[in-house]
Amino acid sequence: MAGMTELPLLLLHAFPLDARMWDPVRAPLAERVRLITPDQRGLGRSPLPETGREPSLDDAARDVVALLDRLELDRVVLGGCSMGGYLAMAVLRLAPERVGGLVLIDTKATADTPEAAQARLDVAERAENDGVAGWLAEANLPNLLAGTASPDVVERVRGLIDEQPPAGVAWAARALRARPDSLESLRDATVPALVVVGEQDAITPLEAANTMVGALPDATLVVLPGVGHLTPLEDPAGVVEAILGWYPIS
Known part of the structure; x- marks a missing residue:
């Protein structure tokens, strides 16, 4: 992993959350590496651009590349949790030369099944019609967290979900629904991955x-034993140890 020691770490958040999900790991990671944690388009504090195009992670990937350009970063170690991992793989397809390493946390490379794709469409339509507060967290929490997750973590995740803009949730759900299989992109990757x-x-x-x-x-x-889908919130120490134990730091 020589030559990567100066690369910053850019982490992309899960759905339907925002970059605050990284707060439990932020300080210990930032002590060792330059850490960048943007909100993805339409979520958190990031606006949802009016493009006139069908929602696609390709557009979100272009957002990431534009951020790297603004920060004058040629390459980063690119990571993400869940949707953030899907987006990291979209960036890898779009601009592999900008990716110096991959951190894929609680994510997968395969496309949605027809059932999952329909469920995402249902989420998008309900978010547009009803907003997200009061139902989206309840629908997702049982799968997002292990049954042993602390009440504090459950309430933290519930609060983050309730605060997301409905239009951004709908856009992201449709973009996730349309994402392709990324296994071939991973096979072609020439960088180390965690x-x-x-x-x-x-x-x-x-x-x-x-x-x-x-x-x-x-x-x-x-x-990571004993935890579910949102490991950075359920076991932040385990995630930090995994990243820093792997990270190419001299």
């Missing part, structure tokens, strides 16, 4: 992590 998964992840389980590890030419797998 794959992290919660042992009790019900959305992107260990099997999905193993599939990515099998596709990547240089991958390290870390399984």
